Amino acid sequence: MDLAAHLKARAETIEAALDRLVPPADAEPARLHQAMRYSLEAGGKRLRPALVLDACAGVGGDAEACLPTACAFECIHTYSLIHDDLPCMDDDDLRRGRPSCHKQFDEATALLAGDALLTLAFTLTASNATSLGAERANAATAVLAEAAGAAGMVGGQMIDLLSEGVAPSAELVETIHLKKTTALLRGAVVAGAVLGGASAAQVTALSRYGTCLGLSFQIIDDILDIVGDEAKLGKPVGSDEGHAKATWPAVMGIDASRRRAAELCEEALGALTEFGVEAEPLRALARYVVERDR
Amino acid sequence: MDLAAHLKARAETIEAALDRLVPPADAEPARLHQAMRYSLEAGGKRLRPALVLDACAGVGGDAEACLPTACAFECIHTYSLIHDDLPCMDDDDLRRGRPSCHKQFDEATALLAGDALLTLAFTLTASNATSLGAERANAATAVLAEAAGAAGMVGGQMIDLLSEGVAPSAELVETIHLKKTTALLRGAVVAGAVLGGASAAQVTALSRYGTCLGLSFQIIDDILDIVGDEAKLGKPVGSDEGHAKATWPAVMGIDASRRRAAELCEEALGALTEFGVEAEPLRALARYVVERDR
Numbered sequence: 001m002d003l004a005a006h007l008k009a010r011a012e013t014i015e016a017a018l019d020r021l022v023p024p025a026d027a028e029p030a031r032l033h034q035a036m037r038y039s040l041e042a043g044g045k046r047l048r049p050a051l052v053l054d055a056c057a058g059v060g061g062d063a064e065a066c067l068p069t070a071c072a073f074e075c076i077h078t079y080s081l082i083h084d085d086l087p088c089m090d091d092d093d094l095r096r097g098r099p100s101c102h103k104q105f106d107e108a109t110a111l112l113a114g115d116a117l118l119t120l121a122f123t124l125t126a127s128n129a130t131s132l133g134a135e136r137a138n139a140a141t142a143v144l145a146e147a148a149g150a151a152g153m154v155g156g157q158m159i160d161l162l163s164e165g166v167a168p169s170a171e172l173v174e175t176i177h178l179k180k181t182t183a184l185l186r187g188a189v190v191a192g193a194v195l196g197g198a199s200a201a202q203v204t205a206l207s208r209y210g211t212c213l214g215l216s217f218q219i220i221d222d223i224l225d226i227v228g229d230e231a232k233l234g235k236p237v238g239s240d241e242g243h244a245k246a247t248w249p250a251v252m253g254i255d256a257s258r259r260r261a262a263e264l265c266e267e268a269l270g271a272l273t274e275f276g277v278e279a280e281p282l283r284a285l286a287r288y289v290v291e292r293d294r
Numbered sequence: 295m296d297l298a299a300h301l302k303a304r305a306e307t308i309e310a311a312l313d314r315l316v317p318p319a320d321a322e323p324a325r326l327h328q329a330m331r332y333s334l335e336a337g338g339k340r341l342r343p344a345l346v347l348d349a350c351a352g353v354g355g356d357a358e359a360c361l362p363t364a365c366a367f368e369c370i371h372t373y374s375l376i377h378d379d380l381p382c383m384d385d386d387d388l389r390r391g392r393p394s395c396h397k398q399f400d401e402a403t404a405l406l407a408g409d410a411l412l413t414l415a416f417t418l419t420a421s422n423a424t425s426l427g428a429e430r431a432n433a434a435t436a437v438l439a440e441a442a443g444a445a446g447m448v449g450g451q452m453i454d455l456l457s458e459g460v461a462p463s464a465e466l467v468e469t470i471h472l473k474k475t476t477a478l479l480r481g482a483v484v485a486g487a488v489l490g491g492a493s494a495a496q497v498t499a500l501s502r503y504g505t506c507l508g509l510s511f512q513i514i515d516d517i518l519d520i521v522g523d524e525a526k527l528g529k530p531v532g533s534d535e536g537h538a539k540a541t542w543p544a545v546m547g548i549d550a551s552r553r554r555a556a557e558l559c560e561e562a563l564g565a566l567t568e569f570g571v572e573a574e575p576l577r578a579l580a581r582y583v584v585e586r587d588r
Contacts, residue, residue, distance in 0.1 A: 129432050
């Protein structure tokens with residue numbers, strides 16, 4: 001299958017849904033809605049909402065029917081980037097080549113825009129009851145809140161912050177990745193499965209798939225960062241162990257990290273053995289995640 | 295009825311439920327959970343969760359069954375205080391006589407603790423499906439998200455920030471109060487009603503009650519602030535119109551504000567005409583809100 005074309009079509013569907021489901025930029029208070037949309041509209045691969053749709057379709061469900069929840073995952077991802085960029089966190093002035101939300105607006109507005117996107121996500125999951133019933137919508141709310149909260153993404157951020165300056169172990173790196181990035185990616189897959197009417201066995205298999213996909217995604221991300229930095233600096237990075245970041249390549253080296261990502265890809269594909277042709281996009285995504293070069 | 299005893303019993307029930315439903319302080323990452331509990335356990339009147347329980351009971355529902363959602367409203371209220379106190383917002387070092395969350399911990403931890411409490415709120419509303427079914431739990435999720443988000447509390451914060459230095463009109467003050475504080479108080483009443491199986495007419499009446507209660511609560515809060523400041527300063531405050539805050543007494547004067555609060559109390563009671571003895575705590579609360587001296 002042509003994954004690039006598939007992802008492009010998914011991104012277009014998702015961006016149209018976001019435009020429809022997020023209040024307009026001139027809704028009062030306009031500055032808040034402008035900041036929310038500024039960050040939502042910054043682009044990106046729309047990987048999390050695509051996973052909701054593809055997991056739903058993968059179990060024979062109607063992908064279009066779970067667009068509200070797909071958009072909810074993108075709202076959560078976007079809020080996390082806005083809050084991460086704040087001065088008290090990573091203090092990043094740029095995001096995807098544009099001023100980060102607090103540089104384009106101001107810190108208070110960015111804080112509130114993040115809070116509003118986080119809250120909007122649950123307006124969206126709850127609204128999925130209209131197309132798929134309260135039982136499934138409520139399950140999607142639970143999956144998203146668990147993935148995004150203290151046991152998942154926010155907890156991973158906290159552990160990452162607490163680990164600054166600590167020499168990272170493989171165990172610490174895996175803990176951070178499981179929570180900080182994998183939890184939301186796996187949550188997207190599980191939410192899509194639940195909304196699509198998956199059996200318990202299918203949910204378990206797709207949860208396994210999501211975990212492997214999420215971990216391999218993060219490993220490759222970290223490798224691409226290092227390769228990019230080395231290209232810029234003209235010398236190998238990561239040799240100063242005292243300042244090693246909590247990443248796979250920093251702890252295991254690049255070659256071992258690539259092997260681990262390839263193993264995780266195989267495990268992700270293995271989790272889909274019982275699935276039919278409807279899961280082909282999920283299989284292609286697992287391969288893409290480890291083969292991509294950006 | 296003895297409202298003080300009733301509120302005390304409610305607060306004890308709610309605090310026990312919070313202790314049960316919020317992850318323990320030693321759950322990993324411990325610092326995050328400690329910060330969440332530090333702010334949740336700071337006390338306060340527990341007015342929002344009490345309103346969830348009393349509205350549920352007021353329509354003949356089982357108040358205990360909606361404790362998860364009651365706790366969700368307290369999580370939202372607490373997160374809003376943590377984020378409000380941050381340096382980029384009100385920059386308050388103290389909250390209820392103790393160091394605010396970012397002073398006791400640090401800014402990044404306070405930001406994340408707020409995010410985690412906001413997210414936990416929706417784990418809690420979704421979990422209310424166990425006792426009351428997915429339909430009602432999902433409705434509670436929708437009510438809470440609407441009340442707390444850009445159309446409600448967060449939007450009110452934004453408008454309040456944007457209004458700094460602007461001479462406030464009665465209209466602006468009402469808009470800020472309707473969103474910043476009333477939305478969540480009304481949301482608590484409506485969520486309790488929905489969880490208790492209220493009819494559409496009952497939801498409409500209780501929404502009206504919640505609006506009047508919320509507005510009168512804020513008016514009295516603002517009066518008590520001024521009276522407190524005057525006692526401390528030994529002179530009338532609010533005379534410098536250029537620095538008038540967006541409050542009822544600053545715009546209308548204290549006497550007119552007290553009259554408005556009393557009218558709203560009557561309107562709140564009027565909304566409950568069709569309700570029976572089960573709504574007696576709601577009636578007592580409406581009176582208490584305007585008669586209290588702190």
